[in-house]
Amino acid sequence: AQSVAQPEDQVNVAEGNPLTVKCTYSVSGNPYLFWYVQYPNRGLQFLLKYITGDNLVKGSYGFEAEFNKSQTSFHLKKPSALVSDSALYFCAVRDDSGGGADGLTFGKGTHLIIQP
């Protein structure tokens, strides 16, 4: 079975400071990892994904994430936070053994609050 842990319910960062939202995962095969953002009463917006290749993945809106296989982590980062980054962030995983089926397992989400 696969699982995702987002250990922080909420992260507070001052505008202009770097931010990190943590994610660890567990899968039986090789992981495919994703970050999504959700604004109030909206669906999920894709930020970035790791399938294979470079451990540092760059995505939308200046976000990036670092895949660390030994620590089974995929933390989301941004060098300089904006107030508009305030939202709910979800990490998701699936493994590569689905035979084409690819349902995602999500974490519980982390509220990111950027203070002006």
Next chain:
Amino acid sequence: DAGVTQSPTHLIKTRGQQVTLRCSPKSGHDTVSWYQQALGQGPQFIFQYYEEEERQRGNFPDRFSGHQFPNYSSELNVNALLLGDSALYLCASSRTGANYGYTFGSGTRLTVV
């Protein structure tokens, strides 16, 4: 290019009733997945449809069923509604063989009273 479209946006049902939610995938996508997002939780995978068949199912009871049509659109049906079925239901579409890109709709907010 239209993304994923879900209807209705909001719905109120009574316990014991049945409900049908609808999803039109993004143009070019052939696979539809459904997720349930309870308040304060992450989305949970219900099932996935490809080529009009259920390809994968999460840990949900048989009260939850679905269908995919030849035009790739999909329906989620829930029978014998419980209060605990109240949630945001999200549809995600993708293209088989593509680089695992999932596009989510804005969801249907179901309230069971």
